[in-house]
Amino acid sequence: MTPILEAKNLSLFYGQKQALFDVSFPFEEHAVTALIGPSGCGKSTLLRCMNRMNDLIPNCRIEGNLLFKGKDIRDCDAVSLRKDIGMVFQRPNPFPKSIYDNIAYGPKVHGIKNKNTLDEIVEECLKKAVLYDEVKDRLHESALGLSGGQQQRLCIARSLAVNPEVILMDEPCSALDPIATAKIENLIGDLQKEYTVLIVTHSMQQAARVSDITGFMYMGKLIEYGETPQMFSCPQNELTEKYITGRFG
Amino acid sequence: MRKITNWKESGIRGVWFTSALFASLAVIFILGYLLITALPAFLEVGIFEFLFGAEWNPTGSTPSYGISALIVGTLLVTAGAMLIAVPLGLLTAVFLAYVAPKKLRDAVKPAVELLAGIPSVVYGFFGMLVLCSFLQRTLDIPSGFSWAAASVLLGIMALPTIVSVSEDALSAVPKDFREASLGLGATRFQTISRVLLPAAASGISAAVVLGMGRAIGETMAVMMVAGNSAIIPSPLWDILSPIRTLTATLGIELAEVSAGSMHYHALFGIAVILLVITLLVNLASRFVTKRIEQGKALFVLPSLPSLPFRISPRITEKAAFAGIYLGTFAVLAVLAVILGNIFINGIPAVTWEFLTESPKDLGRAGGIFPAIIGTLELVFGAILIALPIGIGAAVYLNEYAGSSRITSLLRTGIDLLSGTPSIVFGVFGFAFLVLFLGWGISLLAGMICLALMILPTIIKTTEEALKAVPQSLREASFGLGATRSQTILQVVLPAAASGIITGAVLSLGRAAGETAPIMFTAVVFSKRFITSDLFEPVMALPFHLYVLTTSVPNTEPQQYATAVVLICLVAVFYIAAAVLRRKLQKNLS
Numbered sequence: 019m020t021p022i023l024e025a026k027n028l029s030l031f032y033g034q035k036q037a038l039f040d041v042s043f044p045f046e047e048h049a050v051t052a053l054i055g056p057s058g059c060g061k062s063t064l065l066r067c068m069n070r071m072n073d074l075i076p077n078c079r080i081e082g083n084l085l086f087k088g089k090d091i092r093d094c095d096a097v098s099l100r101k102d103i104g105m106v107f108q109r110p111n112p113f114p115k116s117i118y119d120n121i122a123y124g125p126k127v128h129g130i131k132n133k134n135t136l137d138e139i140v141e142e143c144l145k146k147a148v149l150y151d152e153v154k155d156r157l158h159e160s161a162l163g164l165s166g167g168q169q170q171r172l173c174i175a176r177s178l179a180v181n182p183e184v185i186l187m188d189e190p191c192s193a194l195d196p197i198a199t200a201k202i203e204n205l206i207g208d209l210q211k212e213y214t215v216l217i218v219t220h221s222m223q224q225a226a227r228v229s230d231i232t233g234f235m236y237m238g239k240l241i242e243y244g245e246t247p248q249m250f251s252c253p254q255n256e257l258t259e260k261y262i263t264g265r266f267g
Numbered sequence: 268m269r270k271i272t273n274w275k276e277s278g279i280r281g282v283w284f285t286s287a288l289f290a291s292l293a294v295i296f297i298l299g300y301l302l303i304t305a306l307p308a309f310l311e312v313g314i315f316e317f318l319f320g321a322e323w324n325p326t327g328s329t330p331s332y333g334i335s336a337l338i339v340g341t342l343l344v345t346a347g348a349m350l351i352a353v354p355l356g357l358l359t360a361v362f363l364a365y366v367a368p369k370k371l372r373d374a375v376k377p378a379v380e381l382l383a384g385i386p387s388v389v390y391g392f393f394g395m396l397v398l399c400s401f402l403q404r405t406l407d408i409p410s411g412f413s414w415a416a417a418s419v420l421l422g423i424m425a426l427p428t429i430v431s432v433s434e435d436a437l438s439a440v441p442k443d444f445r446e447a448s449l450g451l452g453a454t455r456f457q458t459i460s461r462v463l464l465p466a467a468a469s470g471i472s473a474a475v476v477l478g479m480g481r482a483i484g485e486t487m488a489v490m491m492v493a494g495n496s497a498i499i500p501s502p503l504w505d506i507l508s509p510i511r512t513l514t515a516t517l518g519i520e521l522a523e524v525s526a527g528s529m530h531y532h533a534l535f536g537i538a539v540i541l542l543v544i545t546l547l548v549n550l551a552s553r554f555v556t557k558r559i560e561q562g563k564a565l566f567v568l569p570s571l572p573s574l575p576f577r578i579s580p581r582i583t584e585k586a587a588f589a590g591i592y593l594g595t596f597a598v599l600a601v602l603a604v605i606l607g608n609i610f611i612n613g614i615p616a617v618t619w620e621f622l623t624e625s626p627k628d629l630g631r632a633g634g635i636f637p638a639i640i641g642t643l644e645l646v647f648g649a650i651l652i653a654l655p656i657g658i659g660a661a662v663y664l665n666e667y668a669g670s671s672r673i674t675s676l677l678r679t680g681i682d683l684l685s686g687t688p689s690i691v692f693g694v695f696g697f698a699f700l701v702l703f704l705g706w707g708i709s710l711l712a713g714m715i716c717l718a719l720m721i722l723p724t725i726i727k728t729t730e731e732a733l734k735a736v737p738q739s740l741r742e743a744s745f746g747l748g749a750t751r752s753q754t755i756l757q758v759v760l761p762a763a764a765s766g767i768i769t770g771a772v773l774s775l776g777r778a779a780g781e782t783a784p785i786m787f788t789a790v791v792f793s794k795r796f797i798t799s800d801l802f803e804p805v806m807a808l809p810f811h812l813y814v815l816t817t818s819v820p821n822t823e824p825q826q827y828a829t830a831v832v833l834i835c836l837v838a839v840f841y842i843a844a845a846v847l848r849r850k851l852q853k854n855l856s
Contacts, residue, residue, distance in 0.1 A: 071450065076368065097580070101452025111443030114466055124451040127461065127580070173447070180451050 020088060022047040022214050023068060023103075023184060027082035030063060032075070037063050040082070041240045043233055045184075050206060050215045052229035052246070054222055056261065060238040061218045065186050068216065069103040070096045086184075101128065103184040104177035109193050110169035112161035112176075117144075117153050120161045120172060124180035139179050147175035148205055167198025174205065178213075185209065187217040191224065203228050222262060226250050234258045279752040280667060286659025287668075290722055291680025294687070297695045297719075298542060304698055305539045308332060308532035317536055323497040323511075325520070325530040332533045334513070334540065336497045340414075341483060341512040341544070343500070344493065347418025348425055348482040353475055355422075356429030358594025360474075361459060363430070364437035365445075366591055375595065376434075382602055383427035384841055386780025388809040389830050391491030392816045393605050394420045396823070399492055406507065412494035414510040420488045423601055425478035430598070432477055436470020437463060454580050456587040469559035476552035480545055483514075484688025486783040487813060490515035513541045514690050514783075521694060521787055526702055538694045542687065549686045606834075613831035616824040622832070625795050629819050630811065635829055640797050641710075641805030642836065645789060646778040648714030649721060654771055656718075657725030658760075664726070665733040666755055685723030690783035692716040697787035711801040713789020720784050721774040728773070732766025733759060765851030769844045776840030780833065782809040808833045 021044035030038035038060050045051050053061040063072070068086075072078045073096055084091045091099055112120050121140045130136060140157070144150035149171045153164070161172055170190060177185055187206075191199040206228045209215055219225050225232050226246060233243035234255075242255045253259045260266055309317060312332045320333015359379065363372050398419060399411030440463050448458040464471070494509025497516070501508070516537055524531045624634035660681070668674040696716035706712050736759050744754040760767075790810040798805060812829045815822045 069450065071446065074446070074449070097452055097454050099452075100450055104452075105446075105450035107443065107446060107450070109443065111441070111447045113444055113447065113462055123448070123461065124453070127448075127451070127453040127457040129580075176447070177451060 021045050022087060023216075024085045025064070025067075025082070026085065028064075028067065028084055029081040030060075030067060030072070031079050031081075033077040037238050038067075038080075039238045041235075043240055043243060045214065045216060046231065047214050048210060048212075049230040050210050050217065050228055051231045051233065052225035053216070053218045053233050053235060054220075054225050054261075055235035055241075056266070057220075059235040061235045062188050063238075064235070065188055065216060065218050067091075068184070068186055069100045069105055071100075071105065101180050102182055103186060104180060104182035105186045106170070106173050106177055106188065106190050108189045110166055110173050112164070112169050112172055114160065114162055116158045117161045117164070117172060118157040121176050121179045124176060128180060143175040143178045144172075146178055146208070147171045148201065148208075149175055165198070167194050167201060170194060170198070170202060171205065174202070174209075178209075182213065184214045184216065187215065189218055189220060192220060199224075222250075234261060236261070276750055276752055280663075283659045283663035283667060286656045287663040287677050289656055290660050290684055290726065291677050293719060293722075294680045294683045297687070297691070298539075300695060300699055301535050301538050301542065301691070305532055305535035308529060308536040311529060312533065312536075317533070318540070323516070325533055330529065332529070332536075334516075334533075334537060336499045337511055337513045337516055337537065338540070338544075339499050340493075340497075340510040341514070341541075343414060343503075344417045344421060344489060344510060344512055345479060345482045347414060347506065348421035349475070349479060351419060351422030352425040352429050352478055352482075355594050355598055356426050356474070356478070357433060357464075357471070358591050359426075359430045359598050360433040360437055360471075361464075362591050362595040363434045365455075365459060365463070366588070367595075375599065376431075378599060378602055379427050379430050381606075382423065382598075383431075384776065384780075384837055385605065386782070386809055386833055386837060387424065387485055387487045388491075388780070388782045388813050389609070389833060390420050390424055390605075391488040392812055392826060392830055393609065394488060394492035395816055396826075397604075397608055402507075408507055410494065410509070412492055412509055413507045414493065414500060415506040417489045417493035417510065417512075418506070420492055421482040421485055423605075424485060424488060425482050426598060426601075428481055429474045429478040432474030433467065433471045436467040436474065439470065440466045454584045456584045457580060460587070469556045472555050472559065473552055476548060476555070480548055480686055483545055483548065484541075484686075484690070486514040486518045486688070486690040487809075490518045491813070491817065495519060513537050513544075514688060517541075517690050517694055518783065518786070521697060535694065535698070538691055542691055545686050545688060546683065549682065609827060609830050609834065612823075613827035616828035617831055621825075621828055626793055626806075626811075629793070629822075630815050630825055631819065631822055635806075635808065635811060635825075635832065637794050637797055638806040638808045638811045638829075639832065639836070641790070641794075642779055642808045644710060644799065644805060645713050645717060645785060645807060646775045648710065649717035649778050650771055650775055652714060652718035653722045653725050653774070657722050658729050658767060660722075661726045661729035661733060662755060662760070665730050666751070666759065681723050681726055684719070685727070687720075688783075689720050689781055692719050692784040693787050696784065701788055706802055708787075708789060708791065708804040709802045710789055710798070710805050713785040713805070713807075714801075716784035716788050717778045717781065720781065721778050724774050724777070725770055728770025729763070729767050732763035732770070735766060736762045765848055768851065769848040772840055772844035772847060776837045776844070779840060780809055780837050782807075782813055786810055786813070808836065 023045040025041050025043045028038055028041045029036060041064060053064065055061050066072050067080060067084055070091060086094060113123065118140055121143055122136045125136060125139050141150060144153065149168060152168060161169065164172060191202050203224065206215055217228065229246045231243060232246045232249045234241045236257055241257050250262060253262060317332055317334060319335050320331060321335055322331040322333050323336055324331045363376055367375060394416055399416050402411035402416055444462050444466055445458055448462045489512050493511060493515060495511045495515055496509040497511045500510060517534060521534055524534060621634040623636050625637055626635060627633035664677065693716055696712050700706050700712040700715060701708060740758055740762060741754055744758045785807055789805060790807045791804045792814045794806045808829060812826060812833060815826045815829060
């Protein structure tokens with residue numbers, strides 16, 4: 019089976035400074051892949067390469083290949099790439115619009131105008147993000163009135179609304195309390211049936227709980243990756259073992 | 268001992284409070300004085316006839332005092348100006364906030380701000396010499412002095428306000444929104460138009476209203492290019508028709524009216540109406556901003572009718588970015604044309620004699636030395652009056668006042684003062700200082716009018732400087748047992764000095780370019796000798812340029828040279844402000 023996303027000898031530079039070194043990593047479809055590693059190891063940078071969010075940073079360039087369904091992402095149109103590869107950010111960032119409009123925004127920019135279709139999309143996405151029951155009576159109130167955890171689930175629902183194939187999550191729970199975190203983690207498990215999820219996380223427990231595959235990064239290099247239970251029970255690399263057992267990080 | 272300290276404390280507090288009160292009382296007094304002087308006209312003519320009467324002919328054998336054509340003129344000129352300034356301004360603001368790389372932005376932003384620094388009389392001068400004759404030649408019409416010319420000029424003048432205020436609003440939109448939208452696969456333009464612009468809506472509407480206020484209140488530039496026939500264009504959309512605004516009527520007629528006549532009272536009626544219009548605009552802007560901030564959109568934009576086919580976002584994107592680049596380019600081109608024209612024609616005529624001699628033969632020969640000195644005397648006098656009051660008011664508002672009723676009243680007063688068109692200060696000064704107090708056309712009257720005009724700016728910049736002083740400094744001072752007034756005088760004000768001085772110097776630049784407040788109160792066209800007698804009239808650069816341009820034929824080289832000197836003088840103040848800010852900040856840290 020060919021992986022849906024694949025990094026081949028990927029290096030990334032911010033001006034003179036190299037942030038990723040020769041990373042090769044196949045990401046399997048319908049799996050949850052977690053990237054772990056200490057702060058500044060390049061895991062978020064790698065994630066942001068996938069849908070070319072790094073394009074927004076001046077002087078940033080990549081070498082090597084990053085393939086989406088076998089096609090180099092630099093040959094893809096950045097806009098349609100981001101439609102196929104959605105992203106959930108570290109801090110919940112709902113637009114200052116109503117809950118409904120937050121979710122309808124994506125479909126609208128992609129040309130859907132029919133009110134009924136939009137209504138259906140909004141309801142479906144909120145249900146998928148397990149938020150519908152909490153907000154169904156106030157869909158037209160401001161999204162900024164939601165709690166942090168609800169806002170993050172709204173952001174996930176918002177990214178589902180453009181029907182992506184891959185969802186990138188950049189430490190989606192780092193700004194949330196444990197209960198909200200548990201809800202998001204459950205949600206990630208559900209999403210796996212329909213989507214491919216890549217999650218960057220600080221928390222090894224979280225990686226162990228939600229992911230099928232885990233990659234460990236250190237100083238811009240991918241040290242090793244493998245099936246999550248394998249990685250956590252008997253890592254191959256000494257560095258990985260030290261990190262997992264909490265001896266540094 | 269303790270008692271004395273308290274006395275002293277409340278005494279000092281009283282001084283600050285009085286300063287703050289002064290600004291508000293000044294507005295009430297000006298409004299009241301104008302109203303009382305206008306009353307005979309309102310009573311005699313009847314308020315309805317005054318507002319809606321079709322004919323303005325105060326000097327006819329049967330004089331008529333209907334100002335409807337002037338009100339319509341003001342509204343049309345302003346609307347035309349906004350039609351030009353809002354789209355261009357927004358495109359430029361978007362370019363600066365989201366499109367331009369940092370280096371380009373750092374070059375374009377000051378250039379746009381430079382447009383704001385050009386004195387309005389220089390715009391008028393450029394309009395008369397270049398814009399109107401261009402219109403006349405290209406459209407082959409009898410005269411280029413028209414609604415169109417006035418709107419173009421006012422549009423250019425309103426641009427910098429709209430650009431810089433909306434750019435601030437756009438830059439303040441959290442970066443998260445942008446990433447979230449792009450992350451959903453929206454194009455850059457979709458992100459800008461559907462997320463970023465709506466998120467900055469309150470700031471942008473404030474920008475538009477400020478620009479509108481500037482256009483409504485402008486006198487000199489409009490008066491010099493609008494043709495000034497008191498008629499309603501017929502048909503109403505005839506943009507080549509001459510037109511006359513409320514401000515221009517005051518500028519043209521006040522100097523020649525005999526005091527106490529019905530015509531005189533009617534002119535004050537116009538000033539009152541002008542003030543009321545600006546007041547309404549200010550109130551409307553507050554209302555709109557508040558509604559938008561509370562998340563209640565005032566106007567729900569109807570969604571565009573769906574086209575039978577979908578234009579690909581890619582094409583929209585291309586078109587939109589082309590628009591953004593073109594808009595910004597147009598703004599820069601305007602600046603280049605204006606400055607280029609003036610400097611190329613003006614520099615050769617700026618000679619040593621021109622700078623150091625008195626004018627001869629109605630300004631056709633000799634120089635403008637007395638005008639340079641007169642302008643400097645006026646602006647430094649104005650700042651000496653405005654600075655202590657402004658600092659006092661700002662200290663009271665920022666350091667003492669809570670959010671009480673009185674504070675909000677004081678703030679409203681200061682807001683009103685800052686929204687007052689500059690010619691209103693001139694009209695007030697003429698009636699009260701020159702005629703009623705019997706000072707005559709005098710240096711002191713001009714200083715006071717300019718001081719009133721710059722007072723709100725000084726209060727605002729001082730307040731910003733005070734807000735930037737870290738609370739920890741105040742706490743440290745209180746912690747050592749210092750009183751509030753000691754803390755303010757010895758810790759807070761020195762720490763805020765760089766901001767306060769910068770604000771003051773910027774105000775000097777603004778005052779130096781103003782004509783409307785001084786033309787009835789302080790200046791004469793020609794004066795052989797330099798005077799520093801406060802009760803003597805002086806010459807001033809902007810007024811000199813105005814009279815040369817409008818009334819003395821065959822003085823083009825002198826006009827250009829005067830414009831160059833005036834622009835340079837204003838620029839010196841702006842540059843000085845920038846240098847001072849950098850230097851003083853360094854000394855502090």
